[in-house]
Amino acid sequence: MRDRERLIVALDTSDLKQASRIVDLLAPHVGMFKVGMQLYYSHGPEAVREIMRRGAKVFLDLKLHDIPNTVARAVEVMVDLGVFMFNLHVAGGREMLKRAAETARSRAQEKGVQKPLILGVTVLTSLDEKALREEIGIPKPLRETVKDWAYMAKEAGLDGVVASAQEVELIRKVCGDDFVIVTPGIRPAWAEHGDQKRVTSPAEAVAAGATYLVVGRPVTAAPDPVEAVRKIMDEMEGL
Numbered sequence: 001m002r003d004r005e006r007l008i009v010a011l012d013t014s015d016l017k018q019a020s021r022i023v024d025l026l027a028p029h030v031g032m033f034k035v036g037m038q039l040y041y042s043h044g045p046e047a048v049r050e051i052m053r054r055g056a057k058v059f060l061d062l063k064l065h066d067i068p069n070t071v072a073r074a075v076e077v078m079v080d081l082g083v084f085m086f087n088l089h090v091a092g093g094r095e096m097l098k099r100a101a102e103t104a105r106s107r108a109q110e111k112g113v114q115k116p117l118i119l120g121v122t123v124l125t126s127l128d129e130k131a132l133r134e135e136i137g138i139p140k141p142l143r144e145t146v147k148d149w150a151y152m153a154k155e156a157g158l159d160g161v162v163a164s165a166q167e168v169e170l171i172r173k174v175c176g177d178d179f180v181i182v183t184p185g186i187r188p189a190w191a192e193h194g195d196q197k198r199v200t201s202p203a204e205a206v207a208a209g210a211t212y213l214v215v216g217r218p219v220t221a222a223p224d225p226v227e228a229v230r231k232i233m234d235e236m237e238g239l
């Protein structure tokens, strides 16, 4: 895959017109756009359709986390929407993950459409070791939790995971080269960290072997988003 195709821009806005403007501006330069809770809760499936009408691929980031049946029914909706990939929390448990994977497969077959890639969100990039242990109550080291959850996601039939690029090499060891690893928490040296805790630079994420890099505010809040993408791309290509 070319570096340009690895870059996913997060459209974190409630304004569909603004999101569409960003898509028109950046579609020639990036691989995909992420529709998250803010845009989806504001405009629903129309937001996804609007972006796909512009010829762009969509990562629908709604981070499902519910009982297996509820998640399976929501997975059918996402398959029907035709998104390229979507995610759910690994913390929902093995049965939820398996049902999601099986449902996506059978629904796509039934409808004669491409099955979206299904990604398990491991430990959010906004959490660090201390928060995971003291606030969430998981006593294992964070990296071990990410590794074990990634393996469980793979065993349950998921196509990949979302994790910080700091854990990519570890995940590759247990899940192999074909497993999709999507890495948010990407911060070029010139961007603020904000609420992200486990951050890496674009160059580090590529060097670690991330399949896709998700970048939001460093691009969308930049005075010139095209220039921001160009700088990130230069870093990814090691220029």
Ligand SMILES: O=C(O)c1cc(=O)[nH]c(=O)n1[C@@H]1O[C@H](COP(=O)(O)O)[C@@H](O)[C@H]1O
Residues within 6 Å of the ligand: 010, 012, 036, 061, 063, 087, 121, 123, 124, 125, 126, 162, 163, 184, 185, 186, 196, 214, 215, 216, 217, 218
């Ligand atoms: O699933 C995600 O996309 C996700 C998982 C995660 O662990 N951390 C994370 O930041 N994200 C998303 O990735 C995007 C990162 O945006 P910025 O921090 O603005 O670059 C946001 O839309 C988050 O919702």
